[in-house]
Amino acid sequence: MRQAFVPVLTVVVAIFAIWYVAAIFLNSAWAYDKAKRADVTLSTSQLISDTWSQDKPKLPAPHQVGREIWKTTVEKKITSKRSLIYHSWITLSATLLGFAMGTVFGTLLAVGIVYNRTMDMSVMPWVITSQTIPILAVAPMIIVVLNAVGISGLLPKAMISMYLSFFPVVVGMVKGLRSPDLMQLDQMRTWNASSAQTFWRLRLPSSMPYFFTSLKIAMAASLVGAIVGELPTGAVAGLGARLLAGSYYGQTIQIWSALIMAAALAASLVAIIGVVQRVMLRRMGMS
Known part of the structure; x- marks a missing residue:
């Protein structure tokens, strides 16, 4: 230690x-x-x-940022619009929803890419190309389109989070599902295992280390997406809103306190995934 x-x-x-x-x-x-x-x-x-x-x-000094965080967390009620905990919860809600959507979508895409050659040749290049488009250009379009069909609030921000988080899940799961070597696959064929049995008993367990690693990256990306999603909407709540308000009025201490809070939130979420990873892999006999 x-x-x-x-x-x-x-x-x-x-x-x-x-x-x-x-x-x-x-x-x-x-x-x-x-x-x-x-x-x-x-x-x-x-x-x-x-x-x-x-x-x-x-550039505010560290003790100024620390004092601002203390004032906006400990000395403010959680329901106060000036509480960083309140704003963190707003951002966290969009982050977790977008992360869940991105994880499910990315996993399904990865399974399709591994088991379907057509998807491998056609979908995978588009998945990679999607990440070359700057999120700051995509976010306003997503918000405008969803608002046009009457969808606003949490879901547009979650969609932006999903856009950033599904990519590492796809890449990690494709790599993980393809990680069993030829000898292991031949052994499953020798046992006359079906494709479903091979998936559940060999490919999926083998992909778990890759899966959890990709989840850590996806969680951090999802938080970035939620914050970015709050910027074009002129949101009044969330860490992105705190950053926006601070930039409008030149409150650099407020900006830095929101940034540090976002970093602490991301670190906590990634640490939780790390704990789940260690527990699950230990139960699977992988650590």
């Missing part, structure tokens, strides 16, 4: 050190400008203190 903890702590300390130094350099122009107008000379300690305490800094 110590061997794993020390490298992580070292990286975290280095990140915070670089962050604090960068805050000094990026915020110093405003500090010098205020000092020039007040006709005073800043000492090094005064410069550092000013750059780490500005109301609208170019």
